[in-house]
Amino acid sequence: MSDNARETGTDLDLKLNDQGLIPAILQDHETGEVLMMAWMNRDALDRTIESKKATFYSRSRDKTWVKGESSGHIQEIVEVRIDCDQDTVLLRCKSHGPACHVGYHTCFYRTVQADGLSIVEKPVFDPDAVYKK
Template identity: 50%
Template sequence: MSDNRGAGGAGGLDPGIAGRLKRNADGLVCAVVVDHATSDVLMVAWMDDEALAQTLATRRATYFSRSRGQLWVKGETSGNTQYVREVRLDCDADTLLLRVDQTGPACHTGARTCFDADLLLADPA
């Protein structure tokens, strides 16, 4: 587990970026991941400073697993990788938007996106 979550400049993250981030109580920032080609929302994950620094340095989507308490690189075990084309910070500095080239399904269930299963509301057709 990263022991430097929330620390400005920790984990190799540029201090200017680290200083702007608004993290939750666990030192994490929400990351919304979209397909670069289609703009479909693929998944939502969490990043600490180290995960963001690694993502920016390698263009391999790296996240912080809250359940395992450690970093994970998307596709490292499944082969369903994400090549990061863009990372944007929202106006409140509390959410990241990653635009990625997705290889294989994005969801751990094997679905193309994590938002394929439960439609709660849609325009009537």
């Protein structure tokens, strides 16, 4: 497919990286909050569309995983979008619980300044209790 067809057409032609993966951004469709970024392979994308549950590919565990399978914090898909280059996916979801494994609603709970980070969100759950560490 030509670059122009990929960027402006209506055929899916994923531009996967050399590991066969594509970054996927998870966004709460009601609040607009960006919750996390994770990676997908083609199988994870197909499962996400079919099951309507955000499903990613873990590079460290070399397997697909359903977000919330341990915590119960499922991210229900409302809409899947793709960018012009077809090298990034945006998952707009109805959130059934916090996304961040360290206890915040969003993984992006800190701001970056020249001299370090600031925590700007409040924790919403205790990871040790949820993940039974």
